[in-house]
Amino acid sequence: MTERILVTGGAGYIGSHTILTLLNAGYEVVVLDNLCNSSQESLLRVEQICGKSAWFIQGDIRDRELLDDLFSTQQIDSVLHFAGLKAVGESVKQPLDYYDNNVSGSLTLCQAMACAEVFRLVFSSSATVYGEPTHMPISEDFPTGVPTNPYGRSKLMVEELLKDLAHSDPRWSIALLRYFNPIGAHPSGLMGEDPNGLPNNLLPYVSQVAIGKLPQLAVFGADYPTPDGTGIRDYIHVVDLAEGHLKALQAISHKNGVNTWNLGTGTGYSVLEMIRAFEKASEKPVPFKIVDRRLGDIAECWADPSKAELELGWKTERGLQEMMSDTWRWQLLNPQGYATKRY
Numbered sequence: 001m002t003e004r005i006l007v008t009g010g011a012g013y014i015g016s017h018t019i020l021t022l023l024n025a026g027y028e029v030v031v032l033d034n035l036c037n038s039s040q041e042s043l044l045r046v047e048q049i050c051g052k053s054a055w056f057i058q059g060d061i062r063d064r065e066l067l068d069d070l071f072s073t074q075q076i077d078s079v080l081h082f083a084g085l086k087a088v089g090e091s092v093k094q095p096l097d098y099y100d101n102n103v104s105g106s107l108t109l110c111q112a113m114a115c116a117e118v119f120r121l122v123f124s125s126s127a128t129v130y131g132e133p134t135h136m137p138i139s140e141d142f143p144t145g146v147p148t149n150p151y152g153r154s155k156l157m158v159e160e161l162l163k164d165l166a167h168s169d170p171r172w173s174i175a176l177l178r179y180f181n182p183i184g185a186h187p188s189g190l191m192g193e194d195p196n197g198l199p200n201n202l203l204p205y206v207s208q209v210a211i212g213k214l215p216q217l218a219v220f221g222a223d224y225p226t227p228d229g230t231g232i233r234d235y236i237h238v239v240d241l242a243e244g245h246l247k248a249l250q251a252i253s254h255k256n257g258v259n260t261w262n263l264g265t266g267t268g269y270s271v272l273e274m275i276r277a278f279e280k281a282s283e284k285p286v287p288f289k290i291v292d293r294r295l296g297d298i299a300e301c302w303a304d305p306s307k308a309e310l311e312l313g314w315k316t317e318r319g320l321q322e323m324m325s326d327t328w329r330w331q332l333l334n335p336q337g338y339a340t341k342r343y
């Protein structure tokens, strides 16, 4: 029988790409999203690409009544839980919103799942839970560290909550997926990242500079102990990330308890390398100036992804230039993001 997956936050950047992967793999998908940081247009684009559609419910994961109604009317087999707020700077200014959405929201979701006896959950965690490790690459057995902001702490809290839950009841099968730095877009140019206002993350910012929407990039620090002095990260193509979710979902259908997997490439690139690679893909200059370090940033962060390869049979397939050219195609075809009229 076809499995039906509830995807919370499915209209967002990573969720929408994952839904495409799920539909292509033959799953049925129900989306719950309050659209606070996304547009339903992303789901129409999914349908345009694969000819199949997900069932959309506009609503909030903190709404217990809605969740109970959803679980009692839909036969849900597993939940992919993307819903949450993710802007690090905003989390410092509005911590309560972050703990409410990310922690209370996850708690309410788990309560409703337990009540409906749905025990399979894939959670969107983040490499931020490692804090500032002393060496690279980061493997899953590294201790979790001290995240430098409420966003990061909210992710760590949910991880702890989920571990306690699985410990209390062996029926739970939970995947904690620690993403490194997701970038890129679907190769069709129809789906991609559509940040609200000024982008917080490097790639969307670089892309808007290249197209002329923003005048120049501020490079946050060139005095890190890295080869060129700028910060190093493990950037992962969003389509590879989506495929990692499919593999994790399949794995937890026959693995109980909590399993943690890093989803990264295993290779780090500096900010200056990213700028050069984007200039090459876009054939546009990306003017930048070096400014002070951004508070809370670490020098370097990249994954040891071998556990996911061994246990999930998953590894990334898309390289840096592909991440850049897919981002650029999305940017060119959708200068207003999902508000751009479809062609």
Ligand code: NAD
Pocket: 008, 009, 010, 011, 012, 013, 014, 015, 032, 033, 034, 035, 036, 037, 038, 039, 059, 060, 061, 062, 081, 082, 083, 084, 085, 086, 101, 105, 124, 125, 126, 127, 179, 180, 181, 182
């Ligand atoms: P996104 O903002 O594009 O997607 C999140 C979605 O959740 C949005 O569609 C938003 O409308 C929805 N949402 C937020 N609060 C909700 C609520 N209370 N009820 C229902 N829907 C709600 O973000 P994304 O980049 O796709 O990230 C998805 C998940 O992955 C998030 O949990 C994020 O913290 C995590 N993550 C993201 C990154 C990254 O760099 N993008 C890295 C690590 C982890």
Ligand code: WQD
Pocket: 086, 088, 126, 127, 128, 152, 180, 181, 182, 200, 201, 202, 203, 205, 217, 218, 219, 220, 221, 230, 231, 232, 233, 271, 294, 297
């Ligand atoms: C990458 C590099 C910056 C912007 C954040 C969250 C993390 C996860 C992913 C959600 C760093 C530099 C950036 C700019 C710059 N998010 N930079 N100028 O900080 O690694 O991770 O997003 O879960 O939790 O912390 O990603 O894209 O912001 O930065 O120089 O305008 O680019 O200093 O070295 P980060 P990022």
